[in-house]
Amino acid sequence: MSRNLQRLKSWEGVLLLILVATIILNSTLAPSYLRVGNWINLFELSIEKIIVALAMTFIIINAEIDLSVASTMGLTAGVLAWLHMQGAPFPLAVIAALLMGVIAGAFNGFWIAYAGLPSLVVTLATMIMYRGGARILLEDRSIGEFPAWFSHLGQQPMVGPLPFALILFFALTILAIVVLHYSGFGRYVYVIGNNRDVAEYSGVKVRRVKMILFIVSGTAAALAGVLFAARLGAVRGDLANGFELDIITMVLLGGVSIFGGRGSMGGVLLSILIVLNLRNGMSLLNLTGHLQSGVIGVLLILSVLIPNMAAGVQGWLHRRRQAKIVHET
Amino acid sequence: MKSLRSRIRPEQLRELVLFLLIILLLLFFSTQIDNYLNARFFNRVTTSAAIIIVVAAGQTLVILTRNIDLSVGSIVGFTAYFVGHQLALNNGMDPWVAVLMAIGVGALMGGLNGLLVAYGGVPAIIVTLGTLAIYRTLLVEYSNAQTVLTSTLPEWLLNLPRAEIFSVGKMDFRLLVGLALLVIVIFQLLLMYSAYGRRLYAIGSNPDAAKIAGFASRRIVFTAFILCGALSGLAGFMFLARFGNITVVAGLGIELESVAAAVVGGVNIFGGSGTMIGAMLGAFLINILEQSLIRWFAISEFWRDFLLGFLILLAVASDTLIMNRLRSTWERRPLEKMDNETDSGSGPNRPTPSKGGDHVA
Amino acid sequence: MTTGQTPVMEIRHVFKRFDATQALDDVSLILYPGEVHALIGENGAGKSTLIKIMTGIHRPDQGELLLDDEPIEVHNSQEAQGYGIAAIYQEPMVFPDLNVAENIFISHRTFGPIVRWKQMYREAERILTQLDVKLDVRQPARGLTLAAQQAVEIAKAISLQVRVLIMDEPTASLSAHEVRQLFNIVDALKEQGVAILFIGHRLEEVFEIGDRITVLRDGKWISSTPRAQVTADAIIRDMVGRKVEDFFVKSQTESGERLLSVHGLGKEGVFQDINFDIHQGEVLGFAGLVGSRRTDVGLALFGIEQADEGQIIFDGQERKIGSPQQALDLGIAYMSEDRRKLGLVMPMSITTNISLPTLKNYLSSLGLIKHKDEMATAEHFREELTIRSPSVEVEVEKLSGGNQQKVMLSKWLNANPKLLILDEPTRGIDVGAKADVHHLVNDLAAQGIAIILISSDLPEVLAMSDRVLVMREGRQMGVFTRDEATQEVVMTAAMGQNHAKNQTVVETRA
Incomplete structure (x- = not known):
């Protein structure tokens, strides 16, 4: 077994331990915690973020980043609300919103895959642009009064106790696992993330893969934006503001390397569970949402710092061993 | 005119373009908005740009080293609240103490960023995305969601924003604006004349070479973050003086505006080139756009963010796609000349004819 | 000539092993002040390992380095610089956004805290004048030619009071004119008493610049001879050493139909006017030295770097190969050297x-x-x-x-693939694996696959190829049949050496 795989395995082991610890801690804090209803609630509260996190996992494994996802959520929800306000048929508005997500993703993808600009800068700029787009459409209004079926979709259980968004999430998760770990496309995502040049020298269509990834990311964000609108029942220009931080944290905490090529859906799912449970636990402790973001911020930094330092210590030990060997011979 | 070619480079050309762009923008809006170019407009733009200019100066130091600091908005917010709170508790505090306190707190926060980036090996984008949330959380926790109120602040502070150094007609040259310009001048000199400043450029220009060169590149990156934090702290103080009422959302979004100012001002997002003057012009451009949109009825003021994002993308795309081409054609000339010189065997100290001169005109 | 003086630096009986390969096997070398010591050898002869040991990147397994007769230990390039040992590589490490003068002085302690520009420019101009280099010290390093960048690095080394300057194939990517300029600089350095270790690959250059020529082969020291006493033939013999008979030799196969014809293939500034045919089951060797651009021709056929002139006829049809996918679809595969x-x-x-x-x-x-x-x-x-x-x-x-x-x-x-391009397929692998690869190439050819074998290992090319195409600096020097292609003939063509005159030949470019 490879050392990297072992490290990854052990990272997932660490995640599992943290998860168990949070669950135990939470269940001692509140007896209601372990009920199915609470768990559904726990997922529901962050359902939009975790849907986007699935797409973000692909992007980061591909050695790119998409900072614009939260703004894309805002923009697409904005398109939905604006069209609704203009009196467009609602299903058409939903389709237009999803289409907006495709366009937003393709716009990112164009600059990154074909113009060769770094994704960090491009999506930083479009993060501001797309948010601006939402503001242009909605100004400082809050738009609601969506059709009843739409609000139902966001707020009522659909199958048994499960709401639509959660079912969708499960379906997308299975799809994401299959595509990332079992499909040819997923293989290309890893190969490009590890070494773009080797991929190119092996006839892989690198640009096309990147373009598709950003379109998928935009579409996932659009889906999340529409779902968020359904759940909230109203849309404002600042919808989902700052969500990119949580989403990226979930992915990195899951053991996906910021430099690409490494990570798994399993790790990301574990870290999603941890983040959700932590937030839940902190709410149980009556900690504010802001404090929760702070804790997530600390986690984000630690998720990169700790593996770095571990590698540093490992390297140092290795060098010392080498030096000793050389000395002895 | 000696070696004008080597002094005027495409980067500077861009500052010129930026300056022209500002003029054009002003001319355009003056045809659109009645009574556009008045003293009040001047005062408003300069005052609102002052804070961004100071933060953008810090941001520029960091970006020059091929890093980024997204936590500056939270640092501005925290220091504004912190110092405001201290002043509310102790109205008799010496103004200098208050300013130094703001700078110190900011430097501390920047120091943590720098530590993690330079010595922890964590990418700046990750670190500062994290501390963006962490410092904001500190503010929320520290403030207990209370607000610093204007009424609790000392008199001198409230008068500070309107304090002027001199005025021409109704156009005031205000103290805070003067402070911002002073920052730009000091740091421009730092970049031009200090070994530290030149090494900032070196690190961003070729990080690999910087690692094996004989200077402490990690420490330089670390101090760049400290300086960026300190300047954000100073901006926090200015923010406090300007607005008086400080809530938990103070300074929100300044990180993006500062990055925008720097990048639009010609600071290369990949490090290695850019000036304080450019960042300042970038800040002015953005603020003029912002203040004009408020008064322009053709489109809503809500276009601001969209245009801001678009400007950043434009600046980066033009830098990568156009400037590279421009640079290479620009620089091909002296090389040809070098060859000719050797062939003609002329002395080494012969003054170089300024072939670049025609480009400047 | 300053021999007879005390040496600045001495390398004594150095050994270095990496896994399976003995990179250096008892190598000794003496560097005198004001003398250019040329080091020459094929790829893998141990030249770069020797440099890395001198600059502290590697430590020797055995043997020692002496500076002024004192043994020294060098742990990194900064320490080496402290001893006055500096190296200049093919690709200089400059800061593109800083100007020439800054690049020279940026690492100096005396650079700051306040930069005195005027003084720095004067000083930089003084050093460059000393080297007889004409460069505007205020010009940014971005866009300087490689030659100019090297000059800047040399100036930097001088400003740091260098005593031993290692130049690692500095002429590999320079034009003839730029090589002249570089040699002028080297002469200036000699006069200042700097000891220079010049690693070269063009024989005429080595003859021109070297006061003493050392040949390494397979990690072993072969010979050190004062220039006056060497001939090109002797050097080539020392470099090649091994005999073709030591190798597994490709069995003669009937080559089939013509698979690929290339006519006048060129890419501006890289290679020009390449013409050859290759048949099914044939092995066409590409011989040449570093910088001969063999790899670039391979990349053009694989669609990575598109050629901008000439014709590629594959399987009887003219083709434009724009991407690796396209090449793969046609049946062309390229195995990279890296x-x-x-x-x-x-x-x-x-x-x-x-x-x-x-x-x-x-x-x-x-x-x-x-x-x-x-x-x-x-x-x-x-x-x-x-x-x-x-x-x-x-x-x-x-x-x-x-x-x-x-x-x-x-x-x-x-x-x-119908056509397989192998770029240095045996570089850096052990003898057993090498033999396996050779057998495999033989089998593949027997199956009717056409193979282009790019290799710097001359005996390998000669043993494995049906015909050998020799390149030099982007130009085709000739295609030799198996019977014509002896080591001497190929090496002579690859070095652009006119066999009749083996004295220093100043290259003139077409």
């Missing part, structure tokens, strides 16, 4: 690497990977090519160089 950067995805498994170019063949109708098929293929190649590994799921970074090379070969063989 295993780590361009050949294999190191942290991924043998299976993943082998199936990468042909992944389409392993997908179900839903686009899912048929992992069993893929493993079966990898397993097949593991047996066929005797890849030593416990399983095909092992990451390639765990394998030895030779086994990695076999994985890379498998990856391309699996694409069933």
Whole structure:
């Protein structure tokens, strides 16, 4: 077994331990915690973020980043609300919103895959642009009064106790696992993330893969934006503001390397569970949402710092061993 | 005119373009908005740009080293609240103490960023995305969601924003604006004349070479973050003086505006080139756009963010796609000349004819 | 000439081993002040290892370095600089956004805290004048030619009071004119008493600049001779050493139909006017030295760097090859010389690497990977090519160089190419693996695959090829049949050396 795989395995082991610890801690804090209803609630509260996190996992494994996802959520929800306000048929508005997500993703993808600009800068700029787009459409209004079926979709259980968004999430998760770990496309995502040049020298269509990834990311964000609108029942220009931080944290905490090529859906799912449970636990402790973001911020930094330092210590030990060997011979 | 070619480079050309762009923008809006170019407009733009200019100066130091600091908005917010709170508790505090306190707190926060980036090996984008949330959380926790109120602040502070150094007609040259310009001048000199400043450029220009060169590149990156934090702290103080009422959302979004100012001002997002003057012009451009949109009825003021994002993308795309081409054609000339010189065997100290001169005109 | 003086630096009986290869095997060298010591040898002769030991990047297993007769230990390049030892590489490490003067002084303690520009410019101009270099010290380093960048690095070394300057193939990417300029600089350095170790690959240059010429071969010291006493023939003999008979020789095969014809292929500033044919079952060797641009021709045929003039006729039809996918579809495969950067995805498994170019063949109708098929293929190649590994799921970074090379070969063989371009297929692998590769090439040719064999290992090219195309600095020097191609003939063509005159020849460019 490879050392990297072992490290990854052990990272997932660490995640599992943290998860168990949070669950135990939470269940001692509140007896209601372990009920199915609470768990559904726990997922529901962050359902939009975790849907986007699935797409973000692909992007980061591909050695790119998409900072614009939260703004894309805002923009697409904005398109939905604006069209609704203009009196467009609602299903058409939903389709237009999803289409907006495709366009937003393709716009990112164009600059990154074909113009060769770094994704960090491009999506930083479009993060501001797309948010601006939402503001242009909605100004400082809050738009609601969506059709009843739409609000139902966001707020009522659909199958048994499960709401639509959660079912969708499960379906997308299975799809994401299959595509990332079992499909040819997923293989290309890893190969490009590890070494773009080797991929190119092996006839892989690198640009096309990147373009598709950003379109998928935009579409996932659009889906999340529409779902968020359904759940909230109203849309404002600042919808989902700052969500990119949580989403990226979930992915990195899951053991996906910021430099690409490494990570798994399993790790990301574990870290999603941890983040959700932590937030839940902190709410149980009556900690504010802001404090929760702070804790997530600390986690984000630690998720990169700790593996770095571990590698540093490992390297140092290795060098010392080498030096000793050389000395002895 | 000696070696004008080597002094005027495409980067500077861009500052010129930026300056022209500002003029054009002003001319355009003056045809659109009645009574556009008045003293009040001047005062408003300069005052609102002052804070961004100071933060953008810090941001520029960091970006020059091929890093980024997204936590500056939270640092501005925290220091504004912190110092405001201290002043509310102790109205008799010496103004200098208050300013130094703001700078110190900011430097501390920047120091943590720098530590993690330079010595922890964590990418700046990750670190500062994290501390963006962490410092904001500190503010929320520290403030207990209370607000610093204007009424609790000392008199001198409230008068500070309107304090002027001199005025021409109704156009005031205000103290805070003067402070911002002073920052730009000091740091421009730092970049031009200090070994530290030149090494900032070196690190961003070729990080690999910087690692094996004989200077402490990690420490330089670390101090760049400290300086960026300190300047954000100073901006926090200015923010406090300007607005008086400080809530938990103070300074929100300044990180993006500062990055925008720097990048639009010609600071290369990949490090290695850019000036304080450019960042300042970038800040002015953005603020003029912002203040004009408020008064322009053709489109809503809500276009601001969209245009801001678009400007950043434009600046980066033009830098990568156009400037590279421009640079290479620009620089091909002296090389040809070098060859000719050797062939003609002329002395080494012969003054170089300024072939670049025609480009400047 | 300053021999007879006390040496500045001495290398005594240095040994260095990397895994399977003995990179340096009892090498000694003496550097005198004001003398240019030229070092020459084929790729893999141990030149770069020697430099790395002198600059502290590697430590010798045995042997010592002496500076002024005192033994020294060098642990990194900064320490080396402290001893006055500096190296200049083919690709200089400059700061493109800083100007020439700054690049010279940026590392100096005296650079700050306040930069005194005028004084710095004066000082920089003084040093450059000393070197007889005309450069505007205020010009940014970005866009300087490589030659000018090297001059800046040399100036930097001088400003740091260098005593031993190592120049690692500094002329590899320079034009003839720029080489002249560089040699003027070297002369200026000699006058200042700097000891120079000049690693070269063009014989005429070495003859021109070197006061003493040392030949390394296979990590061993072969000869050190004052220039006055050497001849080109002797040097070539020393460099080549081994005899073709030591090699496995390709069996004679009937070559089949003409597969590829290239007419007047060129790419501006890289290579020009390349013409050759290759038939099925034929091995066409590409010989030449560093910078001869053989790899670029290979990349043009594989669609990575498109040629901008000339004709490629493949399978009887004229083709424009615009991308690797297109080349693969035609049946052209290219195996890169750079295993780590361009050949294999190191942290991924043998299976993943082998199936990468042909992944389409392993997908179900839903686009899912048929992992069993893929493993079966990898397993097949593991047996066929005797890849030593416990399983095909092992990451390639765990394998030895030779086994990695076999994985890379498998990856391309699996694409069933009609034309296989092998770029340095045996570089840096041990003798056993080398022999395996040679046998494989022989078998492939027998199966009717056309092979272009790019190799710097001259005996290998001669032993394995039906015909040999020799390149030099982007130009085709000739195509030799198996009977014509002796080591001397090929080496002479590759070095652009006119056999009749073996004194210093100043190159003139067409």
